[in-house]
Amino acid sequence: MSTSTTAKVATSAATVPNGDLYQQALARLDAARPHCEIHPETFERLKRPKSMLSVSVPVRMDDGSLRLFEGYRVRHDDTRGPTKGGIRYHPQVDLTEVKALALWMTCKCAVVNIPYGGAKGGISVNPKELSRMELERLSRGFVQQIADFIGPDTDIPAPDVYTNAMVMAWMMDEYSKIRRAKCPAVITGKPLSHGGSKGRDDATGRGAFYCIREMAREGGWKPEQTTVAVQGFGNAGQHVATLLAGDGYKIVAISDSAGGLYCEAGIDVAAACAAKSRGARVPELVDDAKVTRGAQARVVDNAELLALPVDVLAPAALENQITGDNAAKVQARFVVELANGPTTGAADAILFDRGVVVVPDILANAGGVTVSYFEWVQNRSGYYWEASEVHDKLQRIMAREYAAVRSRAEQAKVDLRTAAYAQALSRIGEAVNAQGTSAFFSASARPAASAT
Numbered sequence: 294m295s296t297s298t299t300a301k302v303a304t305s306a307a308t309v310p311n312g313d314l315y316q317q318a319l320a321r322l323d324a325a326r327p328h329c330e331i332h333p334e335t336f337e338r339l340k341r342p343k344s345m346l347s348v349s350v351p352v353r354m355d356d357g358s359l360r361l362f363e364g365y366r367v368r369h370d371d372t373r374g375p376t377k378g379g380i381r382y383h384p385q386v387d388l389t390e391v392k393a394l395a396l397w398m399t400c401k402c403a404v405v406n407i408p409y410g411g412a413k414g415g416i417s418v419n420p421k422e423l424s425r426m427e428l429e430r431l432s433r434g435f436v437q438q439i440a441d442f443i444g445p446d447t448d449i450p451a452p453d454v455y456t457n458a459m460v461m462a463w464m465m466d467e468y469s470k471i472r473r474a475k476c477p478a479v480i481t482g483k484p485l486s487h488g489g490s491k492g493r494d495d496a497t498g499r500g501a502f503y504c505i506r507e508m509a510r511e512g513g514w515k516p517e518q519t520t521v522a523v524q525g526f527g528n529a530g531q532h533v534a535t536l537l538a539g540d541g542y543k544i545v546a547i548s549d550s551a552g553g554l555y556c557e558a559g560i561d562v563a564a565a566c567a568a569k570s571r572g573a574r575v576p577e578l579v580d581d582a583k584v585t586r587g588a589q590a591r592v593v594d595n596a597e598l599l600a601l602p603v604d605v606l607a608p609a610a611l612e613n614q615i616t617g618d619n620a621a622k623v624q625a626r627f628v629v630e631l632a633n634g635p636t637t638g639a640a641d642a643i644l645f646d647r648g649v650v651v652v653p654d655i656l657a658n659a660g661g662v663t664v665s666y667f668e669w670v671q672n673r674s675g676y677y678w679e680a681s682e683v684h685d686k687l688q689r690i691m692a693r694e695y696a697a698v699r700s701r702a703e704q705a706k707v708d709l710r711t712a713a714y715a716q717a718l719s720r721i722g723e724a725v726n727a728q729g730t731s732a733f734f735s736a737s738a739r740p741a742a743s744a745t
Contacts, residue, residue, distance in 0.1 A: 314393035314612060317638055322400070325714035328705045331722030332730040339399065339721065342369045342392055343376075343410075348438035350416065352430045362431060366414040366439050368448050369395035372724045375446055376412035377402060377662055379453025379482075380435075380464075383611075386415035390612075397633055398662065401655040403717035405694050407666045412448050414439070420455045432460050436467040443468070445478035445673070451665045452482040454611070457528075458494070462487045478672035481665035490668035492683030498532025498609075499684065500660015501631050503691040504652050505537065505605065508627065516541035520603040522555075522625070523547050524595055525610030526575055529631045529658065531566050533607055538562040546598050548610075552576040553598040558588035599623060608635035615640045623649060630654040645708050653710035655717065656698055663690055 322339060350362045365388050368376040378398040391413045399411030416435060420428055436443075443450060452461055465480040465487060477488030485491065492499070509516065519542050523530045526547040534544050543559040551574035554560065564583040569575070576592045578584040599606065599615060599622070606625035608614050610632050615623060617639030628644065628651045630636060636644070636651060644651055664687055671677050694716075702712035 313389070314634060315389050315396065317634070318393045318396045320638055321710065321714050322396075322718065325711050325718055328701070328707060328711060328715040329719040329722065331718050332726060332732060334730045335718065335722040335725045338372065338725065339370060339396070339718075342367050342395060343371060344368045344442075345388065345392070346439060346442050347388060348435070350431060350434040350438055352427060352434055354427055355424050362416050362418050362435075364414070364416040364435050364438065365391045366442055366448070366450075367391045367395040367412060368442070369411040369413075370399045370721070371410040372721055373403060373410055374408035375410065375444075376448040377409040377451070377481075377665065378412035378414065378448075379451045379661075380414040380416075380456055380460075381453035382416050382418050382420040382431075382455040382460075384417060384419045385611075386417045391415050393612075394633055397655055399721070400714060400717035401659050401662055403720040404655050404698070404713050405659045405663050405690055406720060407663060407690075409449075409662070409666065412450075413453075414450055415453070428460070429463050432456075432463045433467040436464045437471070440468055440471045443479060445476060445669070449478070449665070449669060450480055451661070454527075458482055458484045458489060461489075478669050481668040481672075483668070488668075488672050490664060490671055490683060491678065491680040492687070493664045493668055494528070495532035495536070496664035496683075496687065497529040497631060497658050497661035498534075499536060500663065500687060500691050501529070501533050501607065501629050501652075501657045502536040503660070503688050504657050504695050505533075505627075505629060506540075507692055507695045508650075508652070514604075517543065519543065519605065520545045521605045521607060522598055522601050522603045523607045523609055524553070524598050524614065524635075525549070525608065525632060526565070526569060527609065529661075530607065530609035531562075531569065533609065533631060534562045535566065542605075545603060546593065546601050547575055548593070548595050548598050549575045550610075553593040553595060554578050554584070554590055555593045555598070555601060556585045556588055556590035558586065560584060560590075561586055601625075605629060608632050610635070613637055615644070617643065620644050621647070623647075625649065628652070629657050631658045633658065641708065641710060651708065651710060652695075653713050656694060656709070656713045659694075660687055660691060663687055 346366045348364045350364050394413035395411050402409040461480045461483045468479050469476045483489035521544050523534050526549045546555045554575050579590050579592050602624045605627045607629045612634035614635040616637045620640035620643035698713045702709050
């Protein structure tokens with residue numbers, strides 16, 4: 294996509310402090326309002342979560358001691374369907390973060406037009422400090438606390454940061470015990486043997502990969518001449534790197550929480566993934582000849598990775614990575630957000646002014662929730678699809694919605710993020726209007742026959 298097709302970027306989000314994620318999210322909604330026709334009631338609904346739950350989860354530790362962990366579940370909006378969103382385990386989890394993530398999920402589901410609203414959950418914990426048995430007790434204990442808040446027709450959790458298919462299997466099993474019935478549709482991202490969907494493991498990375506393919510098709514890119522840096526070499530980061538490498542792209546930098554690796558000649562992604570699966574940290578791979586293919590490499594930190602001279606930057610870690618302080622250092626021509634909220638409003642304005650195209654999180658990483666929707670559909674029908682069918686359905690949705698967002702951006706002369714939020718607001722607004730707003734109910738003099 295040519296960077297000259299857009300002329301404006303949302304500026305209201307640029308004034309919100311980096312730490313207030315929920316206000317950042319609301320500011321982006323507010324900036325998109327002029328570019329869609331919605332009733333004011335729609336925005337009023339979205340400003341406040343539908344419901345929030347804060348719990349304390351007691352866990353008996355392996356040494357016999359008792360620890361209490363703070364957990365949260367937020368259901369932001371269910372106008373378009375039951376709420377959907379992951380559960381993350383991270384020391385920085387708090388209610389404000391979970392509220393923002395739930396709002397983003399509402400928008401994300403609307404952007405790709407799947408019949409869900411948004412939710413999110415999390416526990417303030419460093420899972421690396423827990424034994425496997427302590428992790429299971431925590432996961433099951435959390436479900437015991439939120440069981441009346443979730444359900445296949447109400448709110449469907451999924452994996453997120455530092456949770457995985459096994460954690461989801463524990464949670465689904467605990468919920469089923471409470472309900473005294475097998476309930477696979479209450480959780481997505483499960484193992485295949487517990488009702489999971491083929492194609493779910495790489496769905497987030499694959500969705501971003503399909504967006505990049507559309508961009509490459511439009512721009513006439515030559516993959517072998519296109520360099521990529523991936524910040525966050527976890528599930529999503531590894532999969533997008535693997536898929537891009539399979540298409541011929543040159544992955545030159547990767548990182549995890551310990552730091553990063555930069556190899557200008559290109560990284561062997563399969564070897565790097567294998568090393569990570571054995572427990573290696575990315576900086577330790579600098580001397581691994583299989584990973585670097587014997588070429589010169591150096592250790593970089595995550596801040597340095599964001600400023601490397603690459604064509605595509607894929608932030609796939611946590612929020613607030615590209616900020617007003619470092620956005621001017623970003624050399625990539627394209628930023629594809631696999632993480633939720635990696636770019637602040639202040640950074641958006643700087644990147645836009647410099648001609649950097651940002652494919653926003655609510656579009657770029659929507660492959661995960663889309664295939665979670667596929668899994669939920671399969672659980673409820675009892676009929677399961679082959680991976681090729683999942684991939685085909687995901688590709689069609691991502692290509693269709695990327696084209697819709699790009700078209701809206703070109704017509705409104707705004708950046709892709711503003712266009713994506715405008716698309717989400719339009720779809721949510723349609724659902725709100727279908728149940729009546731003040732424009733309908735204030736017409737008291739009119740006969741009510743048309744409403745029956």
